[in-house]
Amino acid sequence: MIRVKNPQDFWSGALFIAFGAIALWVGRNYNMGSIVRMGPGYLPRFLSAALVAIGLFLAVRGVAINGPSIQPSLYRPQIFILLAIVVFGLMIERFGLAPAVLVTTVFAALASDEIQWKETTVLAVGMSITSVVLFIYLLGQTMEKWTWGF
Amino acid sequence: MRKSFPLLAALAVAGMAALPASPALAQQYPDKPVRIQLGFPAGGGADILARWYADKLAKASGGTFIVENKVGASGNLALDATAKAKPDGLTLMLASTVTTAGNAAVFKTMPMDVQKDIVPIVGFAETPFVLAVAPDSPINSIADLTAFIKSKGGKAKYGSATTSALASTAIYLKQIGAEATHVGYKATANAIQDVTGKEIDFAFADVIFAMGQAKQGRIKMLAIASDGRSPGLPDVPTLKELNGSRTGDIVALWGVWAPTGTPKEITDKLVAWTNEITKSDDTQKFLISTGATPFVSTQADYKNKFEISLKAWAEAVKLANIEAQ
Amino acid sequence: MELLQNLALGFGGAVSPINLLFCLFGCLIGTLIGVLPGIGPIATIAMLLPITFGLSPLGALIMLAGIYYGAQYGGSTTAILLKLPGESSSVVTCIDGYEMAQKGRAGAALTIAAVGSFFAGTVGTLLIAGFAPILASFAEKFRSPEYFSLMLFGLIAAVVLAQGSIIKAIGMIVLGLLLGLTGTESQSGTARFTFGVPELYDGIDFVPLAMGLFGFAEIMTNLDRRGRDRATAAPVGGMMPTREEIRRSIPAILRGTFIGSLLGILPGGGAVLSAFAAYTLEKKIAKDPSIFGRGAVEGVAAPESANNAGAQTSFIPLLTLGIPSTPVMALMMGAMTIQGIAPGSAILTERPELFWGMIASMWVGNLMLVIINLPLIGIWIKLLQVPYRLLFPCILVLCCVGAYSISSSTFLVMMMAGFALLGYVFAKIGCEGAPFLLGFVLGPLMEENFRRSMVLSFGDPVIFVQRPISLTILLAAVALILLIVIPQFRSTREVAFQDP
Numbered sequence: 001m002i003r004v005k006n007p008q009d010f011w012s013g014a015l016f017i018a019f020g021a022i023a024l025w026v027g028r029n030y031n032m033g034s035i036v037r038m039g040p041g042y043l044p045r046f047l048s049a050a051l052v053a054i055g056l057f058l059a060v061r062g063v064a065i066n067g068p069s070i071q072p073s074l075y076r077p078q079i080f081i082l083l084a085i086v087v088f089g090l091m092i093e094r095f096g097l098a099p100a101v102l103v104t105t106v107f108a109a110l111a112s113d114e115i116q117w118k119e120t121t122v123l124a125v126g127m128s129i130t131s132v133v134l135f136i137y138l139l140g141q142t143m144e145k146w147t148w149g150f
Numbered sequence: 151m152r153k154s155f156p157l158l159a160a161l162a163v164a165g166m167a168a169l170p171a172s173p174a175l176a177q178q179y180p181d182k183p184v185r186i187q188l189g190f191p192a193g194g195g196a197d198i199l200a201r202w203y204a205d206k207l208a209k210a211s212g213g214t215f216i217v218e219n220k221v222g223a224s225g226n227l228a229l230d231a232t233a234k235a236k237p238d239g240l241t242l243m244l245a246s247t248v249t250t251a252g253n254a255a256v257f258k259t260m261p262m263d264v265q266k267d268i269v270p271i272v273g274f275a276e277t278p279f280v281l282a283v284a285p286d287s288p289i290n291s292i293a294d295l296t297a298f299i300k301s302k303g304g305k306a307k308y309g310s311a312t313t314s315a316l317a318s319t320a321i322y323l324k325q326i327g328a329e330a331t332h333v334g335y336k337a338t339a340n341a342i343q344d345v346t347g348k349e350i351d352f353a354f355a356d357v358i359f360a361m362g363q364a365k366q367g368r369i370k371m372l373a374i375a376s377d378g379r380s381p382g383l384p385d386v387p388t389l390k391e392l393n394g395s396r397t398g399d400i401v402a403l404w405g406v407w408a409p410t411g412t413p414k415e416i417t418d419k420l421v422a423w424t425n426e427i428t429k430s431d432d433t434q435k436f437l438i439s440t441g442a443t444p445f446v447s448t449q450a451d452y453k454n455k456f457e458i459s460l461k462a463w464a465e466a467v468k469l470a471n472i473e474a475q
Numbered sequence: 476m477e478l479l480q481n482l483a484l485g486f487g488g489a490v491s492p493i494n495l496l497f498c499l500f501g502c503l504i505g506t507l508i509g510v511l512p513g514i515g516p517i518a519t520i521a522m523l524l525p526i527t528f529g530l531s532p533l534g535a536l537i538m539l540a541g542i543y544y545g546a547q548y549g550g551s552t553t554a555i556l557l558k559l560p561g562e563s564s565s566v567v568t569c570i571d572g573y574e575m576a577q578k579g580r581a582g583a584a585l586t587i588a589a590v591g592s593f594f595a596g597t598v599g600t601l602l603i604a605g606f607a608p609i610l611a612s613f614a615e616k617f618r619s620p621e622y623f624s625l626m627l628f629g630l631i632a633a634v635v636l637a638q639g640s641i642i643k644a645i646g647m648i649v650l651g652l653l654l655g656l657t658g659t660e661s662q663s664g665t666a667r668f669t670f671g672v673p674e675l676y677d678g679i680d681f682v683p684l685a686m687g688l689f690g691f692a693e694i695m696t697n698l699d700r701r702g703r704d705r706a707t708a709a710p711v712g713g714m715m716p717t718r719e720e721i722r723r724s725i726p727a728i729l730r731g732t733f734i735g736s737l738l739g740i741l742p743g744g745g746a747v748l749s750a751f752a753a754y755t756l757e758k759k760i761a762k763d764p765s766i767f768g769r770g771a772v773e774g775v776a777a778p779e780s781a782n783n784a785g786a787q788t789s790f791i792p793l794l795t796l797g798i799p800s801t802p803v804m805a806l807m808m809g810a811m812t813i814q815g816i817a818p819g820s821a822i823l824t825e826r827p828e829l830f831w832g833m834i835a836s837m838w839v840g841n842l843m844l845v846i847i848n849l850p851l852i853g854i855w856i857k858l859l860q861v862p863y864r865l866l867f868p869c870i871l872v873l874c875c876v877g878a879y880s881i882s883s884s885t886f887l888v889m890m891m892a893g894f895a896l897l898g899y900v901f902a903k904i905g906c907e908g909a910p911f912l913l914g915f916v917l918g919p920l921m922e923e924n925f926r927r928s929m930v931l932s933f934g935d936p937v938i939f940v941q942r943p944i945s946l947t948i949l950l951a952a953v954a955l956i957l958l959i960v961i962p963q964f965r966s967t968r969e970v971a972f973q974d975p
Contacts, residue, residue: 008905009640015900016646023653026668037934038926040665047653054646070903077698078899081691081871082892088875089888101872108868112698115864123865127872139507139514140522141880142185142218191802192521198809205525219521221882223673224659230673261673307931333930336923339742339798349618349931358812362797366819439815 006067013059020051080111096144097136102128179239179416180213187232187243188217189225195358195440199275199404200244202436206427211419217244224313225249226261233267237411242420243268246277246402247459248314255463256313256472265460266410272421273405273452274428276443278376279318279354279397280361280386282345282369292373292392295352296326302351304329309341309353313472317463318354318375318397320470325395345369356402357383357441376401382438399462403445405452421449478605485831488533489839497530497538498836502843505545506851509552512559512690512870513682513877516546520806524813532814533829537836539810540790543803544596544837547786548844551588551779552855556581557870559690563681563916564782567754569689570909571767571774581859582714584775585852587724589845591776592783595732596841599787602736603794604834608820610788611795614740619927620938624948625741626921629748631955632755633913638768641959644910647901651914654679656922674886678919683878683887687894688901688908690874694867695899701863714852720772727757727773731780739785742792742800751913753781759958787837793818794830 004010023044033039084107091100105124109115135141186204190196197219204215220228228243229250235241254264262268281292289295299306308330310316316332323330333350335341341353342360346368355363357380363369373389374380377398389395406420425446427433437444447455488494504523508514520539527535550561555572568588575584602610617625630648637644657668658678669675716724731753738749757773758764767774790807792798797819799805811818822830858866878891901908932938940946 008903009643011904012643012646012906015904015906016650019650019653023668026670030665030667035936038922038929040660040667043922044653044656044667047649047656051646051649051653054642054649057642058646068905071699073903074699074702077695077702078896081695081698082896084868084871085691085875085888085892085895088872088879089885089892092875092879092888093885097876101876104872104875105868108871109864111695112864112867113702114862119865120868123868127869131872131876134511135514135876135880139511139519141514141876142216142883143876143880192517192806194805195809197521198524198813201521201525202528202813205528218883219518220884221677222884223676226676227673227882227884305933331930331933333927334923335927343615343742343798344618347615347618362812362817362819365817366797366821368796368819435815436813440812 004062006062006065007070008062009058009065009067010062011070013055013057013062016051016055016058018055020048020055023048023051076113077111080107084108084111092143095148096146098128098132098146101131179419180211180215182240183214183216184240184242185216185218187220187228187235187241187245189220189222189228189243189245189249191221192219195277195356196244196246196404199277199442202433203244203274203406203424203427206430206433207420207423210423210426224253224256226253226257229253229264229268230261232407232409233262235409237409237413239408239412239416239420241409242271243407244404245407246404247456248400248402250407251456251459251463252313252317252400254460255467268407269410269412269417270452270456271406271408271412271417271449272424273403273445273447273455274424275404275437276376276445277402277404277441278357278374278380278443279315279401280357280371280375280383280441281322281352281373281389282342282355282360282364282371283352284345284348285367285370287348287351287370289352289372290370292387292389295372296328296393298351299323299326299328299330302330304331306330306352307333307350309333309335309344309350311335311338311341312356313470314356314400314402315341315354316472317400317466317470321397321400321466322389322395324469325393342369361441376443378443380438380441380443382441396462399458400466403452403455403459405445417449481827481831482604482835484828485833485835486839488828488832489537489835494534494537494832494836495839497534498541498840499843501538501541502545502840502847505542505547506549506844506847507545508542509546509549509561511877512553512561512686512874514880515562515682516543517802517806518880519546520803520810524806524810527810528813532811532816532826533832533836535810535814536807536829536833537840539807540833540837541840541843543807544783544786544840544844547783548589548592548848551592551782552585552851555584555588555775556855556859557690558693559870559874560685561682563685563912564750564778564785566685566689566909566912567750567778568775568782570754571769571771573693574768574770575772575775576859578770579712580720580770580772582712582852582856583716583720583772585855586714586849587716587720587728587772587776588779589848589852591724591728591731591780593841593845594728595735595780595782595784596787596844597838598732599736599739599784600834600837600841602788603791603837604831607791607795610740610791614742614792615796616944617741619924619931620942620945621948622741623921623924623928624939624945624952625748626917626924628948628952628955629751629917630914630921631952631959632752633910633917634959635755635758635955637907637910639905639907643906647906647908647911648914651911651916652918652921655915655918658919660922672886674882674884674890679890679915680881680887681916682881683891684894684915685912686874686878687891687896688898688912690870691891691895692898692902692908694870695895696902697863698867712856714849714856716772723772724776727776728780730756731777732784734777735781735784736788738781739788740791740800742798748917749781749785750778753777783841790833790837794822794833795820 027044030041031039032041088104105127109120188200200217207215232243250264344350374386375397550565553559554565554568558573560566734753735749757777758767792800793804799808878887
């Protein structure tokens, strides 16, 4: 088992390799052309290859040279923040702005373990009203206040 | 008004929407805000046209008309949103035949069927392309340009920022039986700047932009790509009259569209309102000052133009060798 | 003398009570949308366009222009307070502005940003008044090859932005470039990296990308930190900059204004570079570059001034050539068209009262904004005292609504969630967002201009060195590489010697 001495570099490298490899695969059919008559595939392929190369360098360096470790995640903030955004995306067109903001605020507040329920309820209702007034009435955005559409 | 007990209200509304619209309902149309789908970003020429008409439609009908910029995939997102909307007159689309007929020809797969899912209601303006060269160029007519392109043996350079410009050039080149080198641009303004700066030899540009540039002496307009001359540019001859190029068939004819199945009572009203707006003095002045040609028509006229456009686009795409997506 | 007469004519039109009111209204709306993440000036101006149908041409243009500068001023507020860049130009302000806010210098950062913007706006306005035609003819010399060289220079400068490992920064630039290529390619029409999603055909929208990568990643990182050590809220200092901060800001504002004015006049991509270029210059000439990224006041003063100078001078191509250099300018052009005015040199001769009135209103607008903004700063920094557990859900909601409003698309909201995760991972593994975003913005421009140059020259790369401007920029790029590489080489050697 190889011991990773610099996890930040190592995982950056891994990420770059992954992105580069995916881009190479997705772009495999784009027409290359030549440097003089570049096709749409020329630059993507060049960049993907460069990214893989940089990734390899970083990964190897990460194994070889000591460096800072990665701070551990709590997972709770990440899960609820991402969930809150996704919930907003799912709700805005089906239920309208007010309900979407209401639920999203609650999900977002859950990301912090300092959450207090009474306060969050007030905040959610307040944000709901504010966003309707601000975005729909004041800024004239084309969104439904509330609706029911599937 | 929407109620706060959404489920019941929604059921009631859904039930009502399912019934055929009664004349009484059409009488009050539009009793709710009408969303006009537009496949172009806020602020462009199309957006200004759309907002002009939305504003006037609201005044004519006493209702609310909102322009919704559904930008993406060359207007396909707006087409798709319109096709999937309820045919209740509350979702309309403002688009030209370039987006509807043109996209049907350019895209290998379309999210919807332009002939089945949406219907043309009424046209109102044609925004043709003009063929431009540098102001101090020795080329002074289409005949000069044709001779110049032939003498260059494929090395004459032309710019295009849109499929329309590309297809128009292809039709013209086919007509004169010559070839030229294509230079692609993201915006017409950049292509025209390169015409002025003589980086390229000629380009088709939309009339709104080209007119302003010609006025400042930054380009020379040799011909217009529509069937008839534009009332704002009576001195610019058409390509059709000069050498018979049928670029007029793919010209952008703007109009109001709706999902198939929109009640006739509603579409009849839209036809009447739109024609009334187009005929009004300030709209005529606005359209002509931008180089557009006002177009007052029945639903059948617009449909007919759309069908001609469909055929012409299918041919033009093959001619221009535009890569299907 | 003639200039003074013209300006007098302009002020005569601009300071009429009704036009001042339009200007104020525009500035207020602009500040509001600038502060709201995701809601940009373009959507707002487009929405207000029908209202202008009935106004006088000068009143209409004054109001719309006010929205534009207002958004510029407001945009820096969220960048500094919350690390939320509203547009590409405020990305750089995030770097040091947010760090200053973390150290309790939010008020000072905002004050310097506002004053710097005002100064830059004044200079930009004077440049338009005095030299618009000359500057426009200079801008006309920039064609595809020059743009390619300029973008290349910008990318190399992006390496200087990096605070940590240079190789990682290069990786991030390359990744940004690659992501920037998403969408329909302009020469052949090939759809690249779209995965069949129609929303991606026109490329990835900048706003959800920047909000995800910066704002959300910051929220998640913050919550991790608070969950561990229950840190109290960031200290809130006063709004006055210290004497030391003022001393360091003044030259930075001057340099930023110069760079911004110059790049702002280039249609099609020059303005994007101005803030980055100004920041890079500050970092390169600083005695101690290590303070950058830790709350250097120059890192706020220079890019903010550059931004606003560029925002002013980007009117030049529109007013003199009738060529819109940015989407907002295209919109201004639309507003003029509706009013029956053909933008371009003709305005100056046919409608001098309109031309000079607009110029006068630019200065009045900038003055109004600085007057509106300075008292607001006190309110903004109070926001930082709101408990974080209440603040971050509000930011999240505003960002979601903003992302959705861009094109009424839930896809953009979902994409923002994806970028939020990516941004968090980047932060964890020490990859920086700024070089990534610069690559993202410049990638497609660079490719487009390179390929077009090659078509124009029938495949002869000599085109890039034949043209004097292009050649000059390329030589400057080489010099910059040497500046980056030499100290790097030296320091690795030192490290090698010290650390056997």
